Amino acid sequence: MTVPDTKPAAPTLRVQGLNVRYGRGALKAVNGVDLTLSAGRLGIVGESGSGKSTVGRALMRLLPPSATVEADLMELEGRDLRKLNERGFRKLRGKDMALIMQDPRYSLNPVRSIGDQVAEAANLHLGLKGRAARNAAAEMLDRVRIRNVASVMDLYPHQISGGMGQRVMIAMMLIARPRLVIADEPTSALDVSVRAEVLELLDELVREQGSSLILISHDIRMVAAFCNEVAVMYKGRVVEMIQDLTQAKHIYTQGLLSALPDPSNPVRRLHVPDRKRLEQMEAQS
């Protein structure tokens, strides 16, 4: 092991039998999902509608009121999340667990300056006031490698680029040193050339703070390269857990992988997942 001085720590997050339903529908958007995460990086991949974002939001209790969440077990560092009332959860949200969303253009407040927004996070979660909150914000923005921090703090979200916006989001979410960071498609709204940079930054900060990270994405190659373990979701279920792509056994995962165009292995036509077989398998289970 690389970290000798820690005893085998209790998992940061333990979830068993997570079910989510929307409205009165009988269909489970999330169906019996189990997740365990110690300090490290867990990936959740799947296509649209697979329930991957719903899992992230269920953990943060950010689903709309029409959603019903049930779980046999849902613990963050030994604390039972199911027993917390909304008030207790509000203290925990943003402080102990944070969510980084897809598009900074929508998740940042358009009418407040960058500095104000990051300072607000410092105020809410670290109890810092005025000058002290702004200083903490400036320090955090510097850590996410924003140049000219002083002038950027006076800018509004529409004045900065997507990559910069996402670094601001990361600064806001990590300022309270949360134990668990959930990043839901943190790079898919960004240009290719800044994606890697943003991911590396997120990874570096999360490691530095000893937090755990859940990375939710549709991009199976990116997630596999980045995470220790990957949960592949299909229609609300985790169909398999893999450490790397070569282990993929489930036909859905294999289908997903072979549908990706691969420049080093050019083909005339791409392989299309066998939906009939998938449906058959589903009907059996």
Added chain:
Amino acid sequence: MSTKNHAIEVRGLDVVYGEGEHRNHVVRALDFDVRRGETLGIVGESGCGKSTVLRCLTGLERGWSGEIRVEGSPVSHRRTQEELRRLQLVFQDPFASLHPRHRIRRAITEPLRCMGLAVRPGQVEDALEQVGLPGSFAERFPHELSGGQRQRVAIARALVLNPPILLLDEPTSALDVSVQAEVLNLLSDKKDAEALTYVMVSHDLSVIAHMCDRILVMKDGRFVDEFAPEAIAARRATDPYAQHLIDASFV
């Protein structure tokens, strides 16, 4: 200068938006050719001007200068119906490119009506079947279709005028990978069956490498590099920006 083998020839294409302080030179003196039957890829990041190039080619953009030839004959800012027919565009977002309150039948016959052409009985059903959708979808509304099905409708709509050239602006970036595979396969099949020429714009290098015969890398309104798809597999480019793009695409 015109050659019979070229579907599109572009010389000195320039696009400038705004004036004075707000002057924004989006496309800078581009020269390029698209050979008949080839798939040309243009890659670049947001704001590099790649979509503007496609808009100039179709005639959606009016404020360009330079020279554009389509199948050997020069086109101007005002296009004849025949010139418009030759180049059809498939847009990125199938959720935004179909009118939400028009049935699929109307979406597909719209180009025909614009061109003043008669709609043959059964033509809509044929067009749908050509892109692998059941003919009964003609009576549906866009919200009753999935993203992949909508993009098939958009392709059917572009093909209904039998254009020799199809311009594709990020045709699969709003779709899931398995659906993307189906749509890319459909595009390959159509190209083979109808001897089409494609110009495809994307930021996804692996999609571009899969589809294209030749790839141009665009940055700040200029082409900075050109290579064959094999160069992406080998991860080698001559221009440093193109190299950076390739490196960043494959983590």
